[in-house]
Amino acid sequence: QSALTQPASVSGSPGQSITISCTGTSSDVGGYNFVSWYQQHPGKVPKLMISEVSNRPSGVSDRFSGSKSGNTASLTISGLQAEDEADYYCSSYTSSSTPWVFGGGTKLTVL
Amino acid sequence: EVQLVESGGGLVQPGGSLRLSCAASGFTFSNYWMAWVRQAPGKGLEWVANINQDGSLKYYVDSVKGRFTISRDNAKNSLYLQVSSLRAEDTAVYYCARSGKGSMRYWGQGTLVTVSS
Numbered sequence: 001q002s003a004l005t006q007p008a009s010v011s012g013s014p015g016q017s018i019t020i021s022c023t024g025t026s027s028d029v030g031g032y033n034f035v036s037w038y039q040q041h042p043g044k045v046p047k048l049m050i051s052e053v054s055n056r057p058s059g060v061s062d063r064f065s066g067s068k069s070g071n072t073a074s075l076t077i078s079g080l081q082a083e084d085e086a087d088y089y090c091s092s093y094t095s096s097s098t099p100w101v102f103g104g105g106t107k108l109t110v111l
Numbered sequence: 112e113v114q115l116v117e118s119g120g121g122l123v124q125p126g127g128s129l130r131l132s133c134a135a136s137g138f139t140f141s142n143y144w145m146a147w148v149r150q151a152p153g154k155g156l157e158w159v160a161n162i163n164q165d166g167s168l169k170y171y172v173d174s175v176k177g178r179f180t181i182s183r184d185n186a187k188n189s190l191y192l193q194v195s196s197l198r199a200e201d202t203a204v205y206y207c208a209r210s211g212k213g214s215m216r217y218w219g220q221g222t223l224v225t226v227s228s
Contacts, residue, residue, distance in 0.1 A: 034213030038156070045206070045221065046148075046156060051214035089156050093213050098158070098172045100146075100213075105155040 003028065004090055004103035011109040017078040020106045022090030023071060028101060030071035034093035037066055037075045040105075041086045049088075050075060077108070085110045113137040113217045115207045120222030127197050127226070133190040133207030133219055141165075141185040144210035147192045149203035150221075157203075160192065161210055175201075197226045 005023040012018040022029065022037075029035055037050040048057055050066035053073060063078045073092070077084055090103040119131040131147070146161035160171045160181040169181050180193040190207055204223050208215035 032213075036214035038215075040156075045218045046215075047218075048214055048216050051216070052212055057216060087155075091156075091158070091214070099170050100158040100161065102148075102156045102158060 003094065003096070003098075003101040004092060006088075006090060006103040006106045008104070009107045009109065011111055012077075012080045013111045014080050014082065016080050017076060018080060018108065020075045020077075020088050020090075020108070022073040022075070022092075022103050024073075024092055024094075024101075025071055027096060028071075028092040028094035029068065029073050031095065032093045033068070035066070035068060035073040036091045037064075037073075038089045038091065039084075039086045040089065046089065080110055082110050084108060113209065115209065115217060115219035117205065117207050117219045117222035120205065120224045122225045122227065123197055124228050125198060125226055128193070128195040129197070129224060131192040131194065131205055131207075131222055131224070133192075135188045135190065135207075135209070138209070140183075140188040145183060145190045146208045146210045146215060147181060147190075148206045148208055148215065148218075149201075149224075150206070151200070151203040154203075159205070162190070194224065197224070199226050202226045 038046040040046045054066040147159040178196045204221040207219040209217040
């Protein structure tokens with residue numbers, strides 16, 4: 001069982017906005033601003049989309065944004081496009097014996 | 112251009128060992144934390160280990176402590192993961208990644224480790 005909880009799947013229509021949540025505890029998501037989000041298309045290498053809760057690396061579309069409230073981080077994708085269909089993973093630093101953890105992943109389907 | 116190229120994966124029997132390597136180029140390797148992340152077939156990502164710039168700090172996921180060892184050679188711009196006492200549940204694609212401020216910006220293509228008799 002993953003330390004961070006994500007919904008198994010979300011879906012949306014082209015042009016809509018969706019939000020993927022990532023719920024942890026005060027020992028990880030809530031306690032540190034080291035939350036990141038990754039996109040992975042089938043058979044491909046993960047791609048960093050958001051770092052440090054809300055920072056977007058160069059080259060990542062501004063349709064992707066990140067935020068955090070309490071122990072829950074969120075990834076919002078606006079203006080959904082077919083190419084956004086992928087698996088998304090959150091990650092956080094944690095004060096536990098394993099210092100970095102991923103969420104279980106969320107499959108985004110663009111209808 | 113940042114490049115990370117893993118090698119060393121393969122088929123190994125339970126209890127066996129392998130040494131995974133990651134050749135880095137396109138950046139000053141000695142300036143960065145590095146990490147290994149794995150992904151079992153059809154499963155999610157799992158952070159495995161990371162190491163600081165000079166190799167003096169190393170961290171591992173609980174499930175591999177005592178069996179895996181991360182190391183680096185800054186003169187050779189290379190990262191390593193010695194995997195031992197392998198179990199079926201260690202079967203996965205192992206990715207090398209460049210770490211920074213809690214995120215992994217650059218990833219290699221991965222190397223597949225299959226543990227089976």
